[in-house]
Amino acid sequence: MxxxxxxxxxxxxxxxxxxxxxxxxxxxxxxxxxxxxxxxxxxxxxxxxxxxxxxxxxxxxxxxxxxxxxxxxxxxxxxxxxxxxxxxxxxxxxxxxxxxxxxxxxxxxxxxxxxxxxxxxxxxxxxxxxxALPEITPDIAMADVLFRLGLYLRGQGNMAESAVHLAEAARLHPESWNIWRQAADLDAIGNAGGAAFWQRVKSLGDRPYYPPPDLPGFKQVPV
Amino acid sequence: MTRTILTEAGAQTAPSGDALWLSAADALRITGWELKPEGMCRGELCVPLPAGMAKDGQIDLAAFWGHIGAPLAHDAGGTVWSLGTAASERRQSLETLEAPDFTLPDLAGAAHSLSDLRGKKTLLVTWASW
Missing domain, CATH: 3.40.30 (Glutaredoxin)
Incomplete structure (x- = not known):
């Protein structure tokens, strides 16, 4: 593409x-x-x-x-x-x-x-x-710090503590599919698109997963 | 045990010590903030230090980070610290509409900066395997 x-x-x-x-x-x-x-x-x-x-x-x-x-x-x-x-x-x-x-x-x-x-x-x-800029809240700023800490600890082999920080990052920045899905993928390849992912998508309800841009040819897809 | 300090610039090490007390020189090297008579300074900006946040040429960087409203986290053992940028500073930076610069490697390991592309219209797009 x-x-x-x-x-x-x-x-x-x-x-x-x-x-x-x-x-x-x-x-x-x-x-x-x-x-x-x-x-x-x-x-x-x-x-x-x-x-x-x-x-x-x-x-x-x-x-x-x-x-x-x-x-x-x-x-x-x-x-x-x-x-x-x-x-x-x-x-x-x-x-x-x-x-x-x-x-x-x-x-x-x-x-x-x-x-x-x-x-x-x-x-x-x-x-x-x-x-159109995204909102950056203190929780989001903290989520990014925890995400980096979690990745580093994982690289050091400290899986248990890493998982705690990655989960907290996802909790503080619930809009971020990047954080949640990357953490799921690090747990096991495939987890980012597994049952928990679909459950999380379902819980969006009427909210979009991919918000349509304000460009010709885009509108929210009813689900 | 040496301490590891993670910033947007990567992982850096500082000598062992209590919590996140650092020498002024290490604080400057790792964060870009410099201890001066008027406080901690970065560029034009100086933040006066409350009593107890610096002594004998050492800075309580964790306390300072909280003082400026910037996020910080550490591991259970206190040997790995992650320092971030305050939400308000990030928001102000975005509001200039200047595209935040970054330098990242390609597959061959060669570093490229977004700012090298000035003069071209650039589509910056993310993707992932997951």
Missing amino acids: WQQLYSELKSENFMVVAVAEESRGNETARPWIEQAKPEYLCLVDTEHLVAARYGMVNVPQAVWIDEHGTMVRPPETAGSTDHFRRMDLATRTMAPDDMAARLAARQAYMDAVRAWVRTGTYALPADAARE
């Missing part, structure tokens, strides 16, 4: 930086990156520093940054939708209409990026960009 966009736009003063929020590190990220055959920049962020600095709470989220280094669209969902929440969990299949709608949303997101790169469309004025 990003390679296609980069190929089309690279001669138009455009760059993609894809950051893997991947506490397991390089060797976990590598096969995914190699499969994408990227010409753009792919970086590995074992401590989720980028998520913390930008107040990101899920993947994929994207920020549009202009030539001056100014955020013209703060973090928002980058082309993904909540159609996955309607899948049949027994067979793990999605209805054809939902598959099509999901694909259309991805195309709509890429169209919006193309329009921005070529004509500046959809870049938010400063006031609107500030409005």
Whole structure:
């Protein structure tokens, strides 16, 4: 997806930086990156520093940054939708209409990026960009500190204490799927998408998992 | 036992000591805050220190961190400390709309900074395997 966009736009003063929020590190990220055959920049962020600095709470989220280094669209969902929440969990299949709608949303997101790169469309004025910034509360700031402590202790082999800090981080920042899912994945690969994940998604109720960006082609998916 | 101090700049070590009392030199090296006659200073900003927070060239960094409203956590043994940035400071920094800079490695280990891309429109996007 990003390679296609980069190929089309690279001669138009455009760059993609894809950051893997991947506490397991390089060797976990590598096969995914190699499969994408990227010409753009792919970086590995074992401590989720980028998520913390930008107040990101899920993947994929994207920020549009202009030539001056100014955020013209703060973090928002980058082309993904909540159609996955309607899948049949027994067979793990999605209805054809939902598959099509999901694909259309991805195309709509890429169209919006193309329009921005070529004509500046959809870049938010400063006031609107500030409005769209994520909230950073003291609990969120503490969650990031605990997350880093938990990761470090895990690296030292102190699993029991690590788990306590990671769980507390997730509790303090309940909006962050990044923290919860990364911690679940560190417990065991697959846990980030397991039964506890689906239970947590279900408990969102009417709230979105992937909040739709304010761009053409996006609206909240009823679940 | 040496102490490990985690900041956004990574893990750094300080000599053993009581809780998070550090020498002024270690505090400066690890946090960027410098002990001066007027208090603890970073750049233009100086924060006066309440009585007892510094003595004999040592700083109670845990107390100072609380004093400036910044988050801090440590392991049960008090040998690993994690220091963060206050929510209000992070919020103010975001409100400038200047994209927060970072430096991270690619798969080959080469470091790249976001700020190297000034002059290009950049799509910064996250993903994960999990």
